[in-house]
Amino acid sequence: MLKHIKLLCCISLGIAMAGCYKDKGNYDYIDINEVSITSDSSAVVVLQQDTLRINVQLKQSMPDAAGLTYEWVFYAANGTPQERRQLGTGKNLTAMISEKPGNYNLDYFVTDKKTGVSFQKRFSISVESAFGEGWMVLEENGGTTDIGLVTRGKKIFKNIYSTSNKGQKLPAGARDISIIQYRGQEIYILSPADMVQVDYVDFTKIKRFDQFFYDAPAPKPEGNYLLGGSDKVMYNNGLVYTASTVLPPPYTFGLPLIGAGEGPYYMEPYPIYSVSEGKFFYDRISQRFFRAGPYDIELSPCPQFDPAADAYNMNNIGKKLLYAEHNVTDMHNLLFKNNNNDSLFIYVLDAGIPNPAVAKYDVTGLPGLLGADHYRMSKTLTYLYYSNGNKVYKLDILAQTSTLLYTFPAGTQVADMKMYFNWKDFDDADNDRLIGIATNEAGHGKLYYFPLAVTGNFEGNTYRTVFDGFGKINGIAYKSGN
Template sequence: MKPLLIITTLALLIVAGGCYKDKGNYAYVGIDTVRIDYDAAGKAFTVLQFDTLRVKPVIIQSAGSTEAVLKYEWSARLIDPSSASQQFPVTVLSYRRNLDTAVNLAPANYAVTFKATDTVTGISSYLFYTVAVTSSFSEGWLLLEQIGGVGDVAIITSSGKLLNKAYSQVNGVSLPADVKKVDVSSLLSPKEVYLFSENEGIEVSPVSFARIKSFNNWFFYPPATQKPQVNTYLVEGYANCGVAINNGLVHIRRFGGFPPPVLYGAEILLDGKSGYRMAPAVLKGNFNASLYLAAFYETTGKRFIGLRGATYGLDGNLVHFSAPDAAAAFDPDNVGMDLLYMGASREANIYNAVMKQGSDAYLLQLNLNVAQSARLKQKMNAPGAADLTAAVSSLQLDYIYYSFGNKLYMYEIGPNTASLIYEFAAGENVTTLTIDPERSATELLATTWNGSTGNAYQFTLDITGKPENNTYIRKYEGLGKVVSTRYKAK
């Protein structure tokens, strides 16, 4: 009986306690809420590589709170549905509220995440964007420069924007300080881009500019001496031939009907020997039997040498030009002068070559037609031509543009006269002149160097061959010493 009484009493006390009204005075604090949203620009963007991407998300917080307690992170991850593994590395773009940063990502599609974290509550909110990064290298001028003790490439895009140090930005390392030539095999699809220094040659992606091949990848058996000078192509229909010059020696590779890899073989011999040395230029003909496939200037014998060979043969032959007839302007096999410049004229298969003999400059025109090779030889009535620093032939008129110091001249072949068409600032000497058919026959790019900084100038040429309004249309500053330029079209 006693135990039952005790249990009943305890139960009544519990019930009574449950009916007691708590008269305490408590203050409840609400958790700060953060809401983020897309602004009017939306959530899908397209940006050129190395251009600045700007995104400003909308952030809404509950009353009384401040953005000072928030921390931010913008990150990007590659989107590649074709990849078996979807585990791509995450790249942090910024830790700021608004994204305002140069995009150094390789051209591709990316998922970009914006994360806003309340440092008091630890709660994070997210926005998700898609960003298409397109190539800044799809089209533009490539400027190979020596800058700050290293080599690099600057790019002038087709829209006129200058991108400095493009190679080192993409690859994380610079080029050697003794860079000397940039070249583009524009006849191939996709195009190939080559960069040469004194003892190294590399190929970079025409889309991302990332390094993809080196000198050794071009040969079945790489030459013992690596001094790359030229890597180019001759293309006609389905007959393709690669031509390389390394340490003055010619190598070829043939495309069409052969299984890969298609690489360069050993150097071609001249008269059964490899003692010749070609200048770093290729005069391109074609596979027509009446033309030389290509021609070179051989610097030890000071003569032109031709390249012949069957269209689909693996071999090629370096041959001497035929003895000239009485009407020939000169003997291509016995020029006897030093080469200053050699390049294409406005006429197919006709090439201009500026030579030096003593203190005089001579113009020779070489026709790649086997039967009519020596077209013209004349002593140039052109001030400073024997000491020119750069030259390029007009692609619309019978002119040659050349520079001497800080002066730009236009040499007219027919009347054999030269005129000063532009003068740069004192001490600002011209380093390169380029008219590239991939760009326009009416655009001339000139680069200069004053001993400490380099500039690039774009000229538009009028119907008389002179710069429109006697001046440049655009100037780019802050370059290194530009040693070579080429235009890369899409």
């Protein structure tokens, strides 16, 4: 019996081996074209809104006349790649990157047309912000306004806002850039009938005017500031709205400050404040100052005039306020014009002491000052820089003298002047010692850098750098690093 079992096992094993040998002989193997993909690097860094360029080298084991197809697919590295974008269909890649800063995957597919077999290589792409630091430029072309940026590396990016917001342009007449440095960087663009906040990294739109209020008034934004380190202040159509940053965000404006019981007010949109004494406001209607503490909801009169201690009566100025800006410590310099439009005065207000009215100067008759159109206060010396048409002057407030610093070509109009300060680097040698001046001349805009000498004059009596090729410039501001 055992012999029979052994015999059956041997026969079965022989049949199985014969079947395998026969099956092996039935397969017919076909060689395919294998493609190997190499490149200089699989990890690439690119700036946002810059061009990503990748060149590859391909080797084929069996090239065919049918050729190859190519596809480059881009998507976020974190999470499920729900949003995938085809960047190109050529062998090498040249593509504009508009995605937000972050880490991305880029899959490169090469497909053999004859066999349909695909080969893949993955690239790791790091998109960095191109807009971390530089001069922002509000540029108008064809009736629409957008944002340009001149980087520290002197590269110019154009149409940043529309590129980051699916082609949408800024509100009509956008004229001013307001930057608040508070727990990060906040950027606001003001126009006659709107104000938008944009992301400081990629300039995507965050809010429009009505979203800053519990109950939004008719929009006429005139100024947006952080005062005293804790209060956000919005000037809109002469009214003053405040929001305390002591409370958790979002910081939303409520009702305007209540007047001091003497009728309606219209406050000029200039920030005058100190941490110790609060905020000061100048009323266009009554031509006098009012004040408010950090948590006040009502305006109050200023201290009663004391001839022995005060240089002027803050409750009875009787002049038009043309400009006001912080100088040093809590000092503010204010330029007034009398109601006959023929005399000019500088009033000095120290917002950090109980009797703020510390000095006044008659600056009537100084060249170009009566018809000046832009002003900028020094942050280190008692100098006020101002422009009139194509000329830029320095007003020495204490000496009550004026010096012509620079004359642009005939027909040039100064569009804006801003002092440079880099909040990311307090040791930057140009901090408070360089003025950016934007001009419109011969139908196009320019941006100039003027470094300041220790005398307050322009170094070498000229500019350091100029950037051309802009449309009509409406405003500029320096954006510090993130």
